[in-house]
Amino acid sequence: MSNQASSGRPSNSGRPSGSGRPAGSGRPSSPPRRAGGKPGRAGGRDAPRSRTAEGGAERPDSRPGGGRPVNVDPARSVAFETLRAVTDRDAYANLILPGLLRRARLRGRDAGLATELAYGALRGRGTYDAIIAAGTDRPIAEIDPAVLDALRLGVHQLLHMRVPPHAAVSTTVDLVRSTSGSGASRFANAVLRRVGERDEAEWLAKVAPDASTDPDGNLSVTHSHPQWIVRALRDALKATGRPDDELPALLASHNARPTVVAAALPGLSDVAELTEGDRARPGVLSPVAALLKGAPDEIPAIRQSRARVQDEGSQLVALGAAAATTIGTDRGLWLDLCAGPGGKAALLAALLAERHAAGLVGDDAELVAVESAEHRAGLVQQSLAAVQCAYDVQVRDGRTVGEAEPGRYDRVLVDVPCTGLGALRRRPESRWRRSPSDLTSLAPLQRALLESALAAVRPGGVVAYATCSPHPAETRLVVDDVLRGRDDVERLDTPAVLRDLIGSRRLPGSDDLVLGDGPSVQLWTHLHGTDSMFLSLLRRNA
Numbered sequence: 001m002s003n004q005a006s007s008g009r010p011s012n013s014g015r016p017s018g019s020g021r022p023a024g025s026g027r028p029s030s031p032p033r034r035a036g037g038k039p040g041r042a043g044g045r046d047a048p049r050s051r052t053a054e055g056g057a058e059r060p061d062s063r064p065g066g067g068r069p070v071n072v073d074p075a076r077s078v079a080f081e082t083l084r085a086v087t088d089r090d091a092y093a094n095l096i097l098p099g100l101l102r103r104a105r106l107r108g109r110d111a112g113l114a115t116e117l118a119y120g121a122l123r124g125r126g127t128y129d130a131i132i133a134a135g136t137d138r139p140i141a142e143i144d145p146a147v148l149d150a151l152r153l154g155v156h157q158l159l160h161m162r163v164p165p166h167a168a169v170s171t172t173v174d175l176v177r178s179t180s181g182s183g184a185s186r187f188a189n190a191v192l193r194r195v196g197e198r199d200e201a202e203w204l205a206k207v208a209p210d211a212s213t214d215p216d217g218n219l220s221v222t223h224s225h226p227q228w229i230v231r232a233l234r235d236a237l238k239a240t241g242r243p244d245d246e247l248p249a250l251l252a253s254h255n256a257r258p259t260v261v262a263a264a265l266p267g268l269s270d271v272a273e274l275t276e277g278d279r280a281r282p283g284v285l286s287p288v289a290a291l292l293k294g295a296p297d298e299i300p301a302i303r304q305s306r307a308r309v310q311d312e313g314s315q316l317v318a319l320g321a322a323a324a325t326t327i328g329t330d331r332g333l334w335l336d337l338c339a340g341p342g343g344k345a346a347l348l349a350a351l352l353a354e355r356h357a358a359g360l361v362g363d364d365a366e367l368v369a370v371e372s373a374e375h376r377a378g379l380v381q382q383s384l385a386a387v388q389c390a391y392d393v394q395v396r397d398g399r400t401v402g403e404a405e406p407g408r409y410d411r412v413l414v415d416v417p418c419t420g421l422g423a424l425r426r427r428p429e430s431r432w433r434r435s436p437s438d439l440t441s442l443a444p445l446q447r448a449l450l451e452s453a454l455a456a457v458r459p460g461g462v463v464a465y466a467t468c469s470p471h472p473a474e475t476r477l478v479v480d481d482v483l484r485g486r487d488d489v490e491r492l493d494t495p496a497v498l499r500d501l502i503g504s505r506r507l508p509g510s511d512d513l514v515l516g517d518g519p520s521v522q523l524w525t526h527l528h529g530t531d532s533m534f535l536s537l538l539r540r541n542a
């Protein structure tokens, strides 16, 4: 088997935009206001003046409310720039932050502080905005977006971090002065001093709706989620038979900093290597997982692409897709129909290479990785580069594959685009970008991709339908819809397949793996510590 990488034809992705609002739209900015110290009377773009980097005389900032902070410590400056990019340019924090950290040469504790500030302020936005609103008589929508971002950083430090209150206030005020002028800084000072008069519990008791009359409104403010997501997750728990009273724990799990997990690619690395020197400990559920204690690039296997950062839930999905039993020989013709950026494809390719090395599949074996977005196909290519298996990355609409190559593959993974409601902890801004219509607008694409997967698999072959969402509209109902009226597809016992993979591993303090009665599996962040991934293993009748 040799490596081969080719690119198919460019395609129309047909993928709906991931954002609930148009690119570039920010919050409505407040009109210029006169400087003044009373909250509610300033905070706009009032004659902003900033100190030069050399500490010289003040001059008006050429980019009011958006300039790079000067004379502000680098960690806070990077966190602020991250928030500004997210608010103003619809940037993704996890993509923009590493570059900003590099540019500011922040490492170790300083990089950790910048990350905690940026992610914490983004995740906590719903709670913090409610508290900021109570600390001023100005509506949130009328506060200059840059000042508001700085206030969110300040409130996060005051209520959620062990930063001394005077430092939280003074560093934020300096930040606002540097970027938005002295009038705005007086406004920020007044708001933050008011916020600092109470702790978070006292603020929540004051600003959150009454839990007995408005339970979802209360959870929305106390756990910083849009109300429609609170409702959607309540529905999702119910649909999988989980008790309603798990909802606060589920919401809280999205606000906790996730452990960074690596997957040791089989045949290239193993958990023993990743955990050497106390740099990591073995994963909870996945046999190839290691929970990292420090930065990923401290681990040689990750630097050399023999291991990858990947959530344990995603690992179980790829391992499950490879482990489910086919009827008839598995020749190693595998398809990943929605491959970008390539995390699961890399694990599948490593498993396929192992089977080839063991003589279990022939020389024709290859992983075909289809991805409709060209730049994401490039990431798939990179993710497969270290793996000794034949692969073919194709930029193409996955919906057309079933018709073009009917019955060709032994296994197909179809990890469809979804709302990502199962990975809210990893993408701190995404909960504010999504809208309720996303839940149903993706369904036609999800159905069409699953139909294409079922057409592309041979009789006796396996299809793994996966989403990073627990909502039934994207999970069970899609599978039910596609299988309705079809008697040529069998639902496999997905919990049994995962139980075999998990082996003797157990969740902390529990003998129950909480995989449910099947036939599909819904993982939950608050129960499994993974992203809330859904997996349904299907087999076409021979």
Ligand SMILES: C[S@@+](CC[C@H](N)C(=O)[O-])C[C@H]1O[C@@H](n2cnc3c(N)ncnc32)[C@H](O)[C@@H]1O
Pocket (backbone or CB within 6 Å): 013, 014, 015, 314, 337, 338, 339, 340, 341, 342, 343, 344, 345, 370, 371, 372, 373, 376, 396, 397, 398, 399, 415, 416, 417, 418, 468
């Ligand atoms: C949930 S992500 C897949 C994640 C991937 N399996 C991994 O583990 O890295 C879904 C991917 O499907 C791609 N996609 C969207 N519409 C598609 C289509 N019609 N055909 C193929 N890929 C599509 C998206 O660009 C996105 O990269």
